[in-house]
Amino acid sequence: MRYAVVGGQRVGAYVGGRATCPYCNGEVIAKCGTHRVAHWSHRGMRDCDTWAENETDWHQAWKNRFPIEWQEIGYTAQSGERHRADVKTQSGLVLEFQYSALSEAERISREQFYTRLVWIVHADRRLRDRKNFFASLSGPLHVASRLPTFTIHRDDSALLRDWGRSRAPVYFDFGETKLGRVLKFV
Ligand SMILES: [Zn+2]
Missing domain, CATH: 3.40.1350 (Trna Endonuclease; Chain: A, domain 1)
Known part of the structure; x- marks a missing residue:
């Protein structure tokens, strides 16, 4: 996903970023590699939205x-x-x-x-x-x-x-x- 919550704000993924998923409140980590566009990814689990x-x-x-x-x-x-x-x-x-x-x-x-x-x-x-x-x-x-x-x-x-x-x-x-x-x- 593109936006997650840091300090109460919706923010885009940034290098080294950790944030909270606004939908399940799980921890998400920033993925900012060269192969995929920068995004937030649920830590250790699949996206909480099975349709993602x-x-x-x-x-x-x-x-x-x-x-x-x-x-x-x-x-x-x-x-x-x-x-x-x-x-x-x-x-x-x-x-x-x-x-x-x-x-x-x-x-x-x-x-x-x-x-x-x-x-x-x-x-x-x-x-x-x-x-x-x-x-x-x-x-x-x-x-x-x-x-x-x-x-x-x-x-x-x-x-x-x-x-x-x-x-x-x-x-x-x-x-x-x-x-x-x-x-x-x-
Ligand atoms: Zn989630």
Whole structure:
């Protein structure tokens, strides 16, 4: 995770840092190596959120588009189940930045947990994802309201097979456009 608590403040990981996890109050230690982006890691145990992904540059770049106080927000369902949303806006909308593969069962469980969810998906992970996705847009283009809209088949690309049944809006990030030009919340 990106932020942990030192002296009552949420702070980013720094070399030699020790802090408290704001969700489970466990001890976390800073990991500031060269292979992974700087982050906090639970000492001697897995992350207290079983849904947590390894933090990447990509995650942090996306989270940093939003105010710190919206990032990594604990979210408790009525059942008492608790997870950490990547971003939760003031209006309660949850944004999840998904870098690694996610099974259909995992995707559905997150969509049931976060009632107002938007997915941002790292869409350039597999070799052919980008090529196949854009090839599938060769069908007729409809312009509905202000958004160009295509009718496409889920079987045309692996990305659509993975995400086409999602009940939440899904945005694919192909890593080609500066983030600030795509989506900006104020
Ligand atoms: Zn924790």
